[in-house]
Amino acid sequence: xxxxxxxxxxxxGLAAAVVLARAGLDVEVWEANPTAGGGARTLPLNEPxxxxxxxxxxxxxxxxxxxxxxxxxxxxxxxxxxxxSYAQPLDGRHAAVAWRDLxxxxxxxxxxxxxxxxxxxxxxxxxxxxxxxVMAPMLPMPAHPLLAARLGLRMARTGLPGAPWRFSGDAAPxxxxxxxxxxxxxxxxxxxxxxxxxxxxxxxxxxWPIPHGGSQAITDALMADATAHGARILLDHRVSSVADLPxxxxxxxxxxxxxxxxxAGDRVDSRYRRAAxxxxxGDAATKVDFAxxxxxxxxxxxxxxxxxxxxxxxxxxxxQGEADVAAGRHAKRPYVLVSQPxxxxxxxxxxxxxxxxxxxxxxxGSDVDVRExxxxxxxxxxxxxxxxxxxSSVTTARDLERGDANLVGGDIATxxxxxxxxxxxxxxxxxxxxxxxxxxLCSAATTPxxxxxxxxxxxxxxxxxxxxxxxxxPDLAP
Numbered sequence: 001x002x003x004x005x006x007x008x009x010x011x012x013g014l015a016a017a018v019v020l021a022r023a024g025l026d027v028e029v030w031e032a033n034p035t036a037g038g039g040a041r042t043l044p045l046n047e048p049x050x051x052x053x054x055x056x057x058x059x060x061x062x063x064x065x066x067x068x069x070x071x072x073x074x075x076x077x078x079x080x081x082x083x084x085s086y087a088q089p090l091d092g093r094h095a096a097v098a099w100r101d102l103x104x105x106x107x108x109x110x111x112x113x114x115x116x117x118x119x120x121x122x123x124x125x126x127x128x129x130x131x132x133x134v135m136a137p138m139l140p141m142p143a144h145p146l147l148a149a150r151l152g153l154r155m156a157r158t159g160l161p162g163a164p165w166r167f168s169g170d171a172a173p174x175x176x177x178x179x180x181x182x183x184x185x186x187x188x189x190x191x192x193x194x195x196x197x198x199x200x201x202x203x204x205x206x207x208w209p210i211p212h213g214g215s216q217a218i219t220d221a222l223m224a225d226a227t228a229h230g231a232r233i234l235l236d237h238r239v240s241s242v243a244d245l246p247x248x249x250x251x252x253x254x255x256x257x258x259x260x261x262x263x264a265g266d267r268v269d270s271r272y273r274r275a276a277x278x279x280x281x282g283d284a285a286t287k288v289d290f291a292x293x294x295x296x297x298x299x300x301x302x303x304x305x306x307x308x309x310x311x312x313x314x315x316x317x318x319x320q321g322e323a324d325v326a327a328g329r330h331a332k333r334p335y336v337l338v339s340q341p342x343x344x345x346x347x348x349x350x351x352x353x354x355x356x357x358x359x360x361x362x363x364x365g366s367d368v369d370v371r372e373x374x375x376x377x378x379x380x381x382x383x384x385x386x387x388x389x390x391x392s393s394v395t396t397a398r399d400l401e402r403g404d405a406n407l408v409g410g411d412i413a414t415x416x417x418x419x420x421x422x423x424x425x426x427x428x429x430x431x432x433x434x435x436x437x438x439x440x441l442c443s444a445a446t447t448p449x450x451x452x453x454x455x456x457x458x459x460x461x462x463x464x465x466x467x468x469x470x471x472x473x474p475d476l477a478p
Contacts, residue, residue, distance in 0.1 A: 001247040002026045004464065006457075007239050007263065008254030008443065010038025010406065014222035015067055015457030016252045016442045016464075021229035022474040023465055029231060030245065032238040036223055038254070038404050039412065040452055042214025046391040047291040049350045053215045054287075054395070054403065055412070056452050057339040057357045058308050060085075060199050062218065063206040064131050065453035070476040071225070077217040080344035081207025087306035088171075088178040089381035090313060095300035096171035098179075102204040112172040115165055119158075120204055122150050123197065127205040134198055135448040135455045138423060139430040151197060159193030170314050176200070177318035178310025181335045183417040184283045184361050186326045187319040191419045195449070210307050212345045218452060239263055250464045252440045254457065256281075256406055256414065257426045264439050272435045275427040279445065282417060283325050284364045284397035284410030285337075288374045290356040291349065291390040296340065298382045307343055311336040311377045325361045330368055334360040336377045353390070364409035366397040406443055414444035425449055433460035440464055 004020045006013045009031035021027045035041055039055030046052075062068055062079055073079070081100065089095040099105045102124055106113035123130055129144045130151065142148035158164045164176045180187055180196035202208065211217040223233060238244075242251060242264055251267075253260045257276035261268050268276070298304050312318035312335040324331035339357040341348045348355040358378075360370045371394050378385040395403070397410020406414045415421055425432060425447050432447045433440045433456065442460035444450045465471045 001249065002028060003248065003469070004250040004252065005030060005245050005248040006252045006254065008038065008406070009036035009233060009235070010254050010404070010443070011040050011218065011222065011452050011454050012442050012444060012457035013252070013254030014219065014226060015454030016254070016461040017226040017231045018071070018222055018476065019458055019461035019474065020464070021226050021231040022476060023469070023471050025469065027226070027231040028246065029226070029233045030237045030239050031233065031235050032405065033403070034236050036233060036235060037216060037219035038406060040215040040219045042216035045289050046393040050291040050353070050355050051214055051348050052289040052355055053339070053357055056215055057341065058208050058210055059215070059218070059452045060202040060206070060208045061451045061453035062211070063209055064127065064202055065455055066132060066135060067454040067458040072478040073218065073221065075478050076221045078212040079209040080212065081209040082305060082307035082343055084302065084306035085203035085208040086178060086308040086310060087303045088174040088310045089298065089300055089303050090170060090174060091380070093299045095303050096175045097302050097306060098175055098200065098203045100204060100207045105204065109172050110169065112167045112169050115167055116172050119154060119165055120201055123154070123201040124204045127201055130198065130201060135453065137430050137432060137447050139428070151194070154197055155190050155193040158197065159188050159190040161188060163188040164315060173315035174313070177315040178312065181310065181312065181318050181322055181361070182337070184285070184325065184413065185322065185417055187315070187322050191417050191422060194422055195417065208308055210339070210341050210344050213347055215452070241265070242267065250438045250440065250468045252442045252460050252464060254406070254443045256408055256443065257441060257445050259405065260435060260441050264436065267439050268436045272427060279426045280416040280418065280421065281364065281408040281411040282413055282415065284362050284366055285359040285400070285412050286362045286366060286368070286370050286397050286410065287359045287395040287400070288371050288392055290358070290392045292354040292356055292388045293390055294352060294388055295354055296356065296378065296382045296388065297384045303381070305343070307340060309338040309340065311338060311381060322361065325363055328363045330362055330366065330370065332373070333377060334362070334370065334373055336360045336374050362397055362410070364397065364411060366410065368396065369394050406445070413450035415449070417449070422449065431463055433463050434467070438468055
């Protein structure tokens with residue numbers, strides 16, 4: 001019998017393997033795909049010489065996550081945060097920009113600048129404690145209660161009807177809409193406000209970094225550390241049941257809750273099985289990746305300085321697109337998230353060319369090619385974009401699930417971002433990773449939810465060390 005098996009070599013599964021292997025345990029990782037990383041893989045998708053992030057591309061959590069801080073990710077790979085974290089173009093030649101410098105952002109928002117500063121300054125001033133708070137269960141009490149209360153107040157003021165905040169112009173609400181829409185849920189909503197405020201706070205602190213060489217660099221760093229400490233990673237090994245695995249004292253599953261129940265069967269306790277049956281997946285994304293002759297010809301110049309761009313227009317425009325998706329319709333003008341990795345990483349494309357990463361929000365399970373709708377949104381804010389295209393490739397919502405079973409229906413959050421599932425993900429518990437004796441869920445379907453942060457794997461592995469092996473959390477530094 002070996003000590004531990006991890007099912008799934010996504011970021012959370014690999015984080016769990018790192019913790020367990022560094023604790024001196026005998027660890028195997030079983031991954032269904034021929035490559036590790038789940039949503040953090042980098043692949044050639046269209047033209048030779050152009051490489052694209054298959055899933056996630058920009059990583060606000062990579063420098064801020066307690067796990068990655070302990071792991072020393074910034075010492076292991078090259079991560080660069082552009083001076084402009086994200087931008088929201090508006091019709092005409094205008095754009096709102098969230099600079100890493102909060103003061104500069106506020107100054108450029110004019111009469112809405114003081115309100116923007118009041119919204120984010122108290123959170124940005126304690127961003128590390130904010131991350132510690134939101135990346136742990138709320139039971140029995142948040143890690144930093146006063147800071148949690150400040151976040152809750154801001155959630156109410158930006159996520160309830162009549163939101164956002166107290167702005168008089170279009171630019172500041174548009175900036176909020178762009179970052180809140182990451183949750184793929186109707187606006188305004190408390191559920192979208194919670195992760196949106198955290199992401200926007202990070203934009204003014206550590207920034208929104210892009211890894212050189214692609215998101216695969218994060219995966220490779222975790223794999224290298226796990227294997228250096230004795231873990232064995234088995235690719236192309238699909239698991240349908242615990243009977244497929246070698247006998248182990250602990251099994252950690254980087255899967256959806258329903259897949260966990262299907263694999264672990266009666267080893268999952270009854271409360272957890274009920275929670276898995278009621279767990280809800282959200283709407284989806286469809287990716288469109290472009291090989292370009294050169295940079296995007298943004299009408300507003302400062303957009304070219306942002307690593308991430310949110311396309312959708314005003315708060316009202318973005319909210320309409322998200323409402324269409326929630327109603328099961330493909331929006332005529334969808335919300336489109338854009339990453340411009342060439343801004344900081346010249347390795348993604350041949351000299352003079354650019355790789356452009358985009359996704360559009362779509363209803364769950366969509367197999368629609370939304371390429372033309374995405375190009376139309378790009379043309380709306382970057383006239384002449386179409387002439388820059390060398391090639392493009394589409395990964396539909398259904399394709400995303402085929403490439404990573406955790407992305408059910410193309411749900412890139414591995415579970416609907418609702419108020420209930422922010423608190424009870426998938427169960428309301430001080431240890432939501434424990435699914436049964438020796439069985440742990442370590443995917444983004446559990447606390448703290450979506451994002452490339454490794455925290456679900458880290459917390460599940462710590463719990464397994466405590467429950468099964470009676471050992472402390474090991475040092476994770478390089």
